[in-house]
Amino acid sequence: MTDEKIKEILKKHKPKSWADIQRQIKEMQKAKQKYTRDAKKLEVNIMNFVNRLEPLVDPATDEVLCWVRNPTRAEWDEMIPKEYYEYENPEDMPPEVREKLDNHVYEMMAKLIAIPKHDAKWWREHTNIPFVMLFQAHLMKQYELLGIDVENF
Numbered sequence: 001m002t003d004e005k006i007k008e009i010l011k012k013h014k015p016k017s018w019a020d021i022q023r024q025i026k027e028m029q030k031a032k033q034k035y036t037r038d039a040k041k042l043e044v045n046i047m048n049f050v051n052r053l054e055p056l057v058d059p060a061t062d063e064v065l066c067w068v069r070n071p072t073r074a075e076w077d078e079m080i081p082k083e084y085y086e087y088e089n090p091e092d093m094p095p096e097v098r099e100k101l102d103n104h105v106y107e108m109m110a111k112l113i114a115i116p117k118h119d120a121k122w123w124r125e126h127t128n129i130p131f132v133m134l135f136q137a138h139l140m141k142q143y144e145l146l147g148i149d150v151e152n153f
Helices: 003-014 019-032 041-050 072-079 081-084 094-114 120-126 130-145
Strands: 055-059 064-069 113-115
Touching: 055 113, 055 130, 064 130, 072 094, 094 113, 094 120, 094 130
Parallel strands: none
Antiparallel strands: 055 064, 064 113
8 A cells, every 4th residue: 555545544534542442442431331132121122022013004084993903923823724725716725614714714803903802703703894804904014024925814
């Protein structure tokens, strides 16, 4: 490297004094201290993040219909039973598989809708097809945000 290049670099990136370096190290230590390393607190933070609720909103009125919890990874894996992957089109499913899928949607509602909390039977008796489609669209949006491709849902 030429002397000119070295001077140019030193002009752009002035060398730090020992006091500057010590001050910078202390600042980094203070920044680290503001974040906890307590495992119990971190687990609570993780669970609060995982259990965060999102509103399911009526697109016609902009009113919140319910609050939905995002599923854990294990729940995502269970979300669509493996037997549904056997069929390319929902029309190809035998009636008993289609009925199981239909009931599965209400079981998912019972698991994931936190407010108001009801069982699958209640959701089946008190919701209609547009609500089910809205709920499924919400889940599909979550899948898309995670980059997961879902078919036959």
